[in-house]
Amino acid sequence: MSRVYNFSAGPAVLPEEVLREAAEEMMDYKGSGMSVMEMSHRSQVFDDIIKEAEQDLRDLMNIPDNYKVLFLQGGASQQFAMIPMNLMKNKVADYIVTGQWAKKAYQEAQKYGKANKIASSEDKTFSYIPDCSDLPISEDADYVYICENNTIYGTKFKKLPNTKGKLLVSDISSCFLSEPVDVAKYGILYGGVQKNIGPAGMVIAIVREDLITEDVLPGTPTMLTYKTHADAESLYNTPNCYCIYMCGKVFKWLKNMGGLEAMKERNEKKAAILYDFLDQSKMFHGTVVKEDRSLMNVPFVTGDKELDAKFVKEAKAAGLENLKGHRSVGGMRASIYNAMPIEGVEKLVEFMKKFEEENL
Amino acid sequence: MSRVYNFSAGPAVLPEEVLREAAEEMMDYKGSGMSVMEMSHRSQVFDDIIKEAEQDLRDLMNIPDNYKVLFLQGGASQQFAMIPMNLMKNKVADYIVTGQWAKKAYQEAQKYGKANKIASSEDKTFSYIPDCSDLPISEDADYVYICENNTIYGTKFKKLPNTKGKLLVSDISSCFLSEPVDVAKYGILYGGVQKNIGPAGMVIAIVREDLITEDVLPGTPTMLTYKTHADAESLYNTPNCYCIYMCGKVFKWLKNMGGLEAMKERNEKKAAILYDFLDQSKMFHGTVVKEDRSLMNVPFVTGDKELDAKFVKEAKAAGLENLKGHRSVGGMRASIYNAMPIEGVEKLVEFMKKFEEENL
Numbered sequence: 001m002s003r004v005y006n007f008s009a010g011p012a013v014l015p016e017e018v019l020r021e022a023a024e025e026m027m028d029y030k031g032s033g034m035s036v037m038e039m040s041h042r043s044q045v046f047d048d049i050i051k052e053a054e055q056d057l058r059d060l061m062n063i064p065d066n067y068k069v070l071f072l073q074g075g076a077s078q079q080f081a082m083i084p085m086n087l088m089k090n091k092v093a094d095y096i097v098t099g100q101w102a103k104k105a106y107q108e109a110q111k112y113g114k115a116n117k118i119a120s121s122e123d124k125t126f127s128y129i130p131d132c133s134d135l136p137i138s139e140d141a142d143y144v145y146i147c148e149n150n151t152i153y154g155t156k157f158k159k160l161p162n163t164k165g166k167l168l169v170s171d172i173s174s175c176f177l178s179e180p181v182d183v184a185k186y187g188i189l190y191g192g193v194q195k196n197i198g199p200a201g202m203v204i205a206i207v208r209e210d211l212i213t214e215d216v217l218p219g220t221p222t223m224l225t226y227k228t229h230a231d232a233e234s235l236y237n238t239p240n241c242y243c244i245y246m247c248g249k250v251f252k253w254l255k256n257m258g259g260l261e262a263m264k265e266r267n268e269k270k271a272a273i274l275y276d277f278l279d280q281s282k283m284f285h286g287t288v289v290k291e292d293r294s295l296m297n298v299p300f301v302t303g304d305k306e307l308d309a310k311f312v313k314e315a316k317a318a319g320l321e322n323l324k325g326h327r328s329v330g331g332m333r334a335s336i337y338n339a340m341p342i343e344g345v346e347k348l349v350e351f352m353k354k355f356e357e358e359n360l
Numbered sequence: 361m362s363r364v365y366n367f368s369a370g371p372a373v374l375p376e377e378v379l380r381e382a383a384e385e386m387m388d389y390k391g392s393g394m395s396v397m398e399m400s401h402r403s404q405v406f407d408d409i410i411k412e413a414e415q416d417l418r419d420l421m422n423i424p425d426n427y428k429v430l431f432l433q434g435g436a437s438q439q440f441a442m443i444p445m446n447l448m449k450n451k452v453a454d455y456i457v458t459g460q461w462a463k464k465a466y467q468e469a470q471k472y473g474k475a476n477k478i479a480s481s482e483d484k485t486f487s488y489i490p491d492c493s494d495l496p497i498s499e500d501a502d503y504v505y506i507c508e509n510n511t512i513y514g515t516k517f518k519k520l521p522n523t524k525g526k527l528l529v530s531d532i533s534s535c536f537l538s539e540p541v542d543v544a545k546y547g548i549l550y551g552g553v554q555k556n557i558g559p560a561g562m563v564i565a566i567v568r569e570d571l572i573t574e575d576v577l578p579g580t581p582t583m584l585t586y587k588t589h590a591d592a593e594s595l596y597n598t599p600n601c602y603c604i605y606m607c608g609k610v611f612k613w614l615k616n617m618g619g620l621e622a623m624k625e626r627n628e629k630k631a632a633i634l635y636d637f638l639d640q641s642k643m644f645h646g647t648v649v650k651e652d653r654s655l656m657n658v659p660f661v662t663g664d665k666e667l668d669a670k671f672v673k674e675a676k677a678a679g680l681e682n683l684k685g686h687r688s689v690g691g692m693r694a695s696i697y698n699a700m701p702i703e704g705v706e707k708l709v710e711f712m713k714k715f716e717e718e719n720l
Contacts, residue, residue: 011400
């Protein structure tokens with residue numbers, strides 16, 4: 001077995017300890033005589049798994065009692081419809097468009113009411129976060145929507161927008177559990193787990209209880225109604241059981257690592273190694289304005305497409321995988337999620353230095 | 361490691377060989393240096409996995425070229441909305457209600473048009489399949505809907521309904537890959553994979569190409585539009601990658617077992633062991649009329665609730681797990697899917713004989 005350093009933007013690296021445990025438990029989970037994949041979702045043994053996963057997440061994020069934790073299928077893309085279908089009572093919502101995912105959410109919402117783009121950073125390839133201190137929030141807006149960390153562009157809201165009293169809905173897919181958040185500031189926080197938590201195939205939505213009602217738009221499918229899942233504690237139908245189990249293991253790992261304060265410190269340290277190098281390199285340059293840089297996704301370029309391609313190829317040969325940037329930004333991107341060890345980032349910077357020396 | 365015989369109705373038993381391989385590949389899939397859970401769904405290595413899985417399924421089921429294979433999230437319950445949203449052009453559909461799942465599908469369809477219950481077996485706790493040779497099919501019906509194998513009640517359509525030329529849509533969740541089917545007889549066949557194929561968290565929908573259009577009901581979410589997934593070959597957004605990988609392994613296993621003809625023979629042999637015993641037992645009785653019996657799900661009762669409970673408890677102690685029947689039927693249910701070895705059914709019947717001797 002030889003593991004690489006995997007800088008994929010998602011699905012992404014998972015903690016080795018977690019994978020090892022999963023492999024060990026594959027044929028027989030804790031004396032149950034079966035794999036977690038083979039268990040009835042109504043069984044006691046699975047009930048313990050899902051309840052413990054939820055509790056560990058609540059502990060990690062300090063989730064207030066008036067928020068429900070929902071394990072849902074369909075990815076963030078399905079939330080793009082589910083959110084307006086459940087929240088657009090006035091049929092008005094304000095979107096801050098800071099990347100491809102926020103844009104898709106904004107476009108999908110137009111099916112269900114008046115979605116307003118109240119700010120955007122598309123003018124500069126989404127390389128910054130717009131000033132959101134005094135935006136033209138709609139008077140009758142049902143919510144204000146953001147994508148808090150932009151996986152493709154490598155930006156992050158360091159400060160939440162001033163929603164002028166309106167509900168904040170946030171896609172936190174690529175910064176989920178990377179640092180502490182104040183859940184009470186949001187109406188809904190949600191994210192696909194396949195970036196910073198577990199395997200693909202699940203979204204975790206943290207939804208304030210008063211937003212969970214039967215009063216949804218006409219034609220909203222039962223499965224796209226938050227109340228369906230909240231009432232059934234995410235067991236209305238068979239959930240992605242194995243993903244819940246894997247996420248639960250990652251929650252335990254995070255607790256063992258010291259929780260989200262410790263992860264934040266570790267993530268800042270990791271990101272600084274890379275950003276500090278970028279800031280002094282004569283060859284590599286970050287693409288994001290400094291104050292909006294993500295701790296999780298770090299895009300960078302040489303300015304020369306052929307050189308970029310050479311770098312990605314040689315890095316791969318050196319065991320540094322998935323460094324090719326998204327086509328809309330070009331160049332490279334290193335996603336350095338929670339499970340990326342500090343040694344991975346050090347190796348990357350070491351390799352970049354060597355590459356710079358050899359190719360400048 | 362000590363494995364039990366797991367008669368769960370789903371999630372359910374998986375082939376031991378498949379689980380063992382998955383465990384072995386957990387830390388490093390075929391020299392990639394990463395787990396399948398950690399791979400970008402856009403990577404070459406994952407592309408090979410999903411393409412091979414689809415091809416193997418096409419081979420197994422002999423799927424005609426004019427049908428798309430879609431790997432979707434949300435379970436059958438989400439299909440209950442997705443089907444009318446995509447197919448109800450005339451806003452009329454006919455439902456044959458042979459159990460709880462068909463009933464739920466029928467109820468959900470009422471959100472989107474006129475859903476007619478054209479036949480039902482609810483009068484006798486869904487213990488039979490109604491005569492479907494000459495039903496009052498609606499003239500403008502967009503489709504006729506069935507649930508082909510009823511997991512809870514243990515019935516199966518041995519003959520498809522006469523739809524009088526209308527499109528047939530079938531939920532095959534609990535008989536998926538248990539025997540050959542003639543795909544060309546259906547407009548859509550679909551099923552949750554967590555019963556007879558893989559881990560929970562995915563539906564496979566096999567959809568005739570001409571039914572895949574942009575002409576869906578207004579307000580249909582992008583993610584609930586078949587065309588979205590067909591155009592992107594199930595990679596519109598991140599799918600349940602690990603589930604696709606596991607299903608792919610099961611497809612290989614089925615091919616090695618000799619394909620669906622061989623599985624049918626094996627399943628008939630397995631089911632006969634149990635049904636033959638039930639037909640001569642003085643204590644245990646099947647709950648389904650003989651001609652409609654499922655090969656996959658076998659409900660049975662003693663007629664005495666306390667005795668049923670005693671049986672389930674003692675069977676569990678003997679390593680025969682998840683034999684408790686669904687609350688709406690009571691008694692016991694043995695789900696004997698593809699991956700249940702013949703020895704499991706033999707052990708069960710042996711145990712039933714012994715229990716009968718001791719308790720009659």
